[in-house]
Amino acid sequence: MVAALLLTLASAAPSATAEQTAPSDELQRAFADAAAEYRVPQSVLLGVSYLQSRWDGHGGAPSVTGGYGPMHLTDAATALAEAPHHSHGAEDARGDAARAPRTSDGTPVLERAALPARLKTLERAADLTGIPAEQLRTNTAANIRGGAALLADAQRKLGRAPGGSAADWYGAVARFSGADDTATATTYADDVFDVIRTGQDRTTDSGQRVSLRAQEGLRPDTSAVARLGLRTADRALTVCPVTVACEWIPAPYEPFGEGDYGNHDKANRPASQSVEYIVVHDTEATWDTTLQLVQDPEYVSWQYSLRSSDGHVAQHLRLQDVGWHAGNWYVNAKSIGLEHEGFLVSPDAWYTEAMYRSSARLVRYLAKRYDIPLDRQHIIGHDNVPGTLPSTIAGMHTDPGPFWDWAHYFTLLGRPFVPTAGPGASAVTIRPDYDRHQPVYTGCEKAGDTCAPHGSGAVRLHTAPDASAPLVKDIGLRPNGGDSTTGVNDTGARATTGQQYAVAERRGDWTAIWYLGQKAWFHNPRTEPTAVGARAALVTPREGLAQIPVYGRAYPEASAYPAGVPVQAVTPLPYKLLSGQRYVTGGSTPGEYYWATTFDASKHTVVRGKERYYEIQFGHRVAFVKASDVRVVRR
Known part of the structure; x- marks a missing residue:
């Protein structure tokens, strides 16, 4: 057992x-x-x-x-769980180059009982x-x-x-x-x-x-x-709506080794920094495993875990504090992480309705508390979090994956994805029929093997308006020019329900969007549309700029850093936003960096610059461009 x-x-x-x-x-x-x-x-x-x-x-x-x-x-x-979520790949869940990577070297030793x-x-x-x-x-x-x-x-x-x-x-x-x-x-x-x-x-x-x-x-x-003789859960320190069953299972804040500590950072949000994002994860581990991991001071952390069988919620961090969960320190410092018990690569290891409902209630409550927009540039999956540097893109996680039902989730949030503009609009919201839309995926069991047919909220993107045309390439994932694949974990040519993109062209039953600096086509027939018209604010390079850089984090300019805080490089990702291209923006934000490398939280500092950025839906993941590089077009 x-x-x-x-x-x-x-x-x-x-x-x-x-x-x-x-x-x-x-x-x-x-x-x-x-x-x-x-x-x-x-x-x-x-x-x-x-x-x-x-x-x-x-x-x-x-x-x-x-x-x-x-x-x-x-x-x-009858079976055992594999290595947990944050043990996969090379991603550093903390995502801050100022500290040593917080990766696991294997599966933690876990207890067995009835x-x-x-x-x-x-x-x-x-x-x-x-x-x-x-x-x-x-x-x-x-x-x-x-x-x-x-x-x-x-x-x-x-x-x-x-x-x-x-x-x-x-x-x-x-x-x-x-x-x-x-x-x-x-x-x-x-x-x-x-x-x-x-x-x-x-x-x-x-x-x-x-x-x-x-x-x-x-x-x-x-x-x-x-x-029924049930226990009373400790929810004295929890921050949850009354309609969600929560308990307090704290993550440890402890020093160990030579100047090291874990598994999160103390902070004073939102007084110090605004909370802008809620990040949806799946655990790639089971409930008991998840709780053991988040209570390990040498592991990583997140704010909430949600149980599959009944939607029960455990809170692990004060919301003022910063969890190490998203693999991008800028996003971590400005987000709340929700881990949902689940496995993304098995389409029939489903997310229960009880868990969807608890999660939606919790997110709606948190979004109201922190004034977070209920849209797909602020309620994001772990698979939408950008890499911080060119070298980290390939190691970023891909959960909750193409089988998470974003349409149903946002309906429960009270924000269903509906047309906000006509069929000829300058932007679209991706919205296939989840149950009927069943693109082929591979790699659920073995690399290259076809997954069992299953509903999906993601559409596949091609280089031409033809299902036989190659998939668009992601040079961040494959710097040597390799092709995108139908792999269940390959986000290189994928747009997902609720995400909004600027339209580049239309031909018959096909629509092209601007995606990773290129024109990307998806099948969008009028009789069975996979996207609907949207009104959106778009950004495009300023006059006279042939191309502008794209970033994975919105860090301040060098002159903003006080003495004693090392300047963090503002490093472009290996993509370009070209003149004439447009991308939907989720709004602007000041450049910020949270300097937190010591156990003594009194030494932590928020650096805020004058440089502003726009968050954009650039590919499957979001990205940032400098406000000084773009102009905003509202359509």
Whole structure:
């Protein structure tokens, strides 16, 4: 059995025995049959399943916590996790050349112990139903029966007979979450009953339509939660909305070695520096592993971790302080990092609806607190963070990857991506239909091997308006001129949902955008568009400038540095923004550098210059240009 290590799902693939696509009404009927058999209100069964998986079966493949099928029955005892997220590649998560790189030399040593009950619900479902575990994993109807049996068992243990009104099942739903603290269990149950009150209707990944009729006046009896015997999580120091279950699990600030320390820096944000970004990561490790790592003073850090199974949140740093998570010190100093339990390279190791909802509530709350715009130049993935120098570009991380559903996430944020201009606009917002848009990716299991088909929010970019044309090149990733690939971790020719770009040309069903200093084409047919028109502020080189440099950080000019603080080089990346090209800007910012190389925080200094920069959507990653080099065009 494994505790700190759960699943190596980076290589998980759908089972060969997984149930094939069924007639369009079979899934709805399976919910009705299971609800009747175990006397669980059908609305409760559908609501729980929606929060677990949005009714998707994922072809029988497991989630990051070993959950199977529409009911996300967990069976996590059979595999181990690989090296964690910040141990991958050559990226220095701190991203500051003023200090030695904070990289790991391998997989940390982790403890082993018994799995918690929340990670072996499939075993319990097998005991209750008599259905073999393999069927619960691979057969959709069996999986739903297993979930219904678990709910009915939870209801009986609360001293209540199955049956009756949905309002009587709040306690059983809270128990089903598997949470060990009251706040998480009640938040989960609140979300399920919110789904029931509002209703849902969607087509699943197997092509079946499932509906849950809204019960607008439903008021559940919440009193049973007090009898679940759950702990009270310590949230005294957390900064979270009341609608999110948070607890305080601090990251250490400790000295060690000869003048070294970890695993973050003390600061005084936003008084010292504004917080401009929220960075979305996935952990590439499981929950217990993640918590052990962030509590290691010799590792790195981030502000929040989010658990896949129920959306539970752990906060590790005061928001005033700077975490070491993004691989770019400028971004770290001005951002909050959210690590989501997950594995980007396995399309069916999915991000649960419970986690999406908790994350969206937390981000909306933080964005309001720090006045952060809810757009894709400020709510960014780790894969959108630029390299600091030409030498660091290739080592930057690629999570949360092309299977993170940005469209759904921003809908939950209350900022869905909608057209803000007509079809002939000067800019576009990338917005393919996530479920139907399934470009080919490779390398999920082995280099070069084709990944299982899966919805994606990313469009692929070509050198000409033809699907057979080569992909555009990224000279930062491949200085020797190598081609971009369809690899799941190759961001060289990729534009992702919510990102905005200036239009360079249109031909028939193809649209060209300015991207990394070149014209990049993507398929955008009117009948099935992958982008919509957008009004946006654009930057272009000032008159008389044939080209201007592009930067990975917005550092101040040399004259701004006080005595005792070494001047940090303002080094261009190996790209050029050419005359006539335009790029969408997310706004301007002063050049800033946070000098923090000692454990004694009293010696830390914010250097702020007169030079201003514009953040732009330059490629898949954002970048910066000097305000003195550009003029702004509003279209």
